[in-house]
Amino acid sequence: MTDLAITRLSAAQADFDAELARLLAWEDSVDHQVNESVRHILHQVRTRGDAAVLEFTAKFDQLSVASLADLEISQARLQQALAAIPADQREALEQAAERVRGYHQRQRQDSWQYQEADGTVLGQKVTPLDRAGLYVPGGKAAYPSSVLMNAIPAKVAGVAEVIMVVPTPAGVQNDMVLAAAAIAGVDRVFTVGGAQAVAALAYGTETIPAVDKIVGPGNIFVATAKREVFGTVGIDMIAGPSEILVICDGETDPDWIAMDLFSQAEHDEQAQSILICPNGDYLDRVEASIRKLLPTMERAEIIARSLNDRAALIEVADLAQAAEVSNRIAPEHLELSVADPEALVEAIRHAGAIFMGRYTAEALGDYCAGPNHVLPTSGTARFSSPLGVYDFQKRSSLIGFSAAGASEMGKVASVLARGEGLTAHARSAEYRIQSEGGQGDE
Numbered sequence: 015m016t017d018l019a020i021t022r023l024s025a026a027q028a029d030f031d032a033e034l035a036r037l038l039a040w041e042d043s044v045d046h047q048v049n050e051s052v053r054h055i056l057h058q059v060r061t062r063g064d065a066a067v068l069e070f071t072a073k074f075d076q077l078s079v080a081s082l083a084d085l086e087i088s089q090a091r092l093q094q095a096l097a098a099i100p101a102d103q104r105e106a107l108e109q110a111a112e113r114v115r116g117y118h119q120r121q122r123q124d125s126w127q128y129q130e131a132d133g134t135v136l137g138q139k140v141t142p143l144d145r146a147g148l149y150v151p152g153g154k155a156a157y158p159s160s161v162l163m164n165a166i167p168a169k170v171a172g173v174a175e176v177i178m179v180v181p182t183p184a185g186v187q188n189d190m191v192l193a194a195a196a197i198a199g200v201d202r203v204f205t206v207g208g209a210q211a212v213a214a215l216a217y218g219t220e221t222i223p224a225v226d227k228i229v230g231p232g233n234i235f236v237a238t239a240k241r242e243v244f245g246t247v248g249i250d251m252i253a254g255p256s257e258i259l260v261i262c263d264g265e266t267d268p269d270w271i272a273m274d275l276f277s278q279a280e281h282d283e284q285a286q287s288i289l290i291c292p293n294g295d296y297l298d299r300v301e302a303s304i305r306k307l308l309p310t311m312e313r314a315e316i317i318a319r320s321l322n323d324r325a326a327l328i329e330v331a332d333l334a335q336a337a338e339v340s341n342r343i344a345p346e347h348l349e350l351s352v353a354d355p356e357a358l359v360e361a362i363r364h365a366g367a368i369f370m371g372r373y374t375a376e377a378l379g380d381y382c383a384g385p386n387h388v389l390p391t392s393g394t395a396r397f398s399s400p401l402g403v404y405d406f407q408k409r410s411s412l413i414g415f416s417a418a419g420a421s422e423m424g425k426v427a428s429v430l431a432r433g434e435g436l437t438a439h440a441r442s443a444e445y446r447i448q449s450e451g452g453q454g455d456e
C-alpha cells in the first residue's frame with residue numbers, strides 16, 4: 015500500500031502563506047491537460063452528436079452499444095429496480111428523500127408584486143426551468159444520494175422535464191441509483207457520463223435533448239466541462255472533487271476525526287481533507303489514528319493517495335486563527351468539532367456547508383440531514399451556494415405603469431435618455447407624458 019506522508023503546517027512558520035497557497039492551487043497544475051482533453055470531447059460531441067458520445071463512452075466507460083438509444087433506461091426499468099432493492103435500502107432512500115424534500119420546500123420562491131399610489135404595478139414573476147439536466151457521478155462509486163439531491167429540488171421547483179445522466183462503467187447498472195431516480199420522479203435517464211454527457215446535455219444530440227441548465231457534481235472532467243459549456247446553458251456551480259475541513263479544539267475522539275477526514279478522501283484521489291487545531295499534540299494523535307485505521311478501509315489506496323497529495327494537518331495559535339485560515343480556504347464542507355460551535359460559527363464567512371459540533375459528522379449531511387450535498391468546491395464557496403430550488407427557478411421583472419405613473423417617470427427617463435444621447439429612448443418615454451390636465455403629447 016502507498017506509504018503515508020501527510021503535509022504538516024504551522025500558521026507560525028515563515029512560509030505558511032506560500033505553503034497554503036501551494037496546497038490549494040494544486041488543481042491548477044492538472045488543469046491544463048484536463049482542459050485540453052475536455053475541449054476535444056466537447057467539440058467532437060457538438061459536431062458529431064450521438065456517434066461521438068458512443069465513442070467516448072466505449073473509451074472511458076468500457077461500454078459499447080450500437081445506438082445511444084440503447085443507453086436510455088426506461089421508466090419500467092426504474093420501477094423494477096425500486097421493487098428489487100432490499101427493504102432497508104428502499105426505506106433509507108425514502109426517508110432521506112422525505113427529509114431532503116422537506117428542507118427544499120422551504121426554499122421555494124413565489125412570484126410577488128406591489129402597487130404604487132398612482133396604480134403602477136411592479137413585481138417579480140418566478141418560473142421553473144423547462145428542462146434541467148442532472149449529472150449524477152458514477153466513475154469510482156455509485157451515488158444514489160446524489161440522484162435525490164439533484165432531482166428533488168428540481169421537482170420542488172416545478173421543472174417540466176428532468177433528464178439525468180450517469181455513467182455505468184462496463185455497463186454495470188446500480189439498482190439503488192435507478193431506484194432513487196424512480197423515487198425522485200426523474201423523467202428520462204441515460205447511462206452516459208463524463209465530459210461527453212455534459213456536452214450532450216449542453217448541445218443536444220440526435221438522441222439526448224439539449225437542456226436549459228446542467229447541475230450536479232462530478233470529477234475534474236465533469237467540473238471542467240460544465241465550466242466550458244456555461245453560457246450555452248446555465249450551470250449551478252463548480253462542484254468538483256470533495257473537500258472536508260475540520261476545525262477541532264483537540265477534545266474530540268481522534269478516531270472520529272480521522273474517519274471524518276477519510277470520509278471525503280475516499281471519494282477520489284483528488285479529494286482534499288484538512289484538519290486545523292490549536293494543539294500540536296492532538297494533531298499527532300489524529301495522525302496516529304489515521305495510520306491505525308487506514309489499513310481497515312476498503313478504499314485505502316484512494317484515501318492514501320488523497321491524503322498524501324492534498325491533505326494537511328495545520329497547527330494554529332487559537333480557534334480565531336483557525337477560522338481565519340478556514341475562510342481563506344473556503345471549503346466545501348466545514349466541521350466545527352468544538353465545545354461551542356455557535357460561538358465559532360460567528361467567525362465563519364465562506365463554506366458550502368457548516369457542520370456544528372462533535373456529533374455532526376459530515377457524512378450525515380451527505381445522505382439524510384436534509385440540506386443539499388451538492389456544494390461548491392475549490393474555494394468557490396466564496397461566491398457560490400449549495401444546490402437548491404432557486405437553481406431551478408428564474409425570475410422575470412414585472413413592470414406595469416398606469417397613465418399617471420408613465421407620465422411622471424417619463425420625465426425622469428427623458429432626462430436620463432437625453433443625457434445618454436439616446437433620442438429614441440427619450441421620445442418613446444416623452445410620448446407618454448401627459449400635458450397638464452390632458453392626454454400624452456403627440
Ligand SMILES: NC(=O)c1ccc[n+]([C@@H]2O[C@H](COP(=O)([O-])OP(=O)(O)OC[C@H]3O[C@@H](n4cnc5c(N)ncnc54)[C@H](O)[C@@H]3O)[C@@H](O)[C@H]2O)c1
Binds near residue numbers: 157209210281
Ligand atoms: N462537490 C460535490 O457536491 C460532490 C458530490 C458528490 C461527489 N462529488 C465528487 O464527484 C466525483 C465523482 O467522480 P467519479 O470519477 O466517481 O465519477 P464521475 O461520474 O464524476 O466521472 C466519471 C467519468 O469521468 C470520465 N473520465 C474518467 N477518466 C477520464 C479521462 N482520463 N479523460 C476523460 N474523461 C475521463 C469518464 O467519462 C467517466 O464517465 C468525485 O470527485 C467526488 O468527490 C462531489
Ligand SMILES: N[C@H](CO)Cc1c[nH]c[nH+]1
Binds near residue numbers: 257
Ligand atoms: N460528499 C459528497 C459531496 O462532496 C456527497 C456524497 C455522496 N455520497 C457520499 N458523499
Ligand SMILES: [Zn+2]
Binds near residue numbers: 256278281380
Ligand atoms: Zn461524501
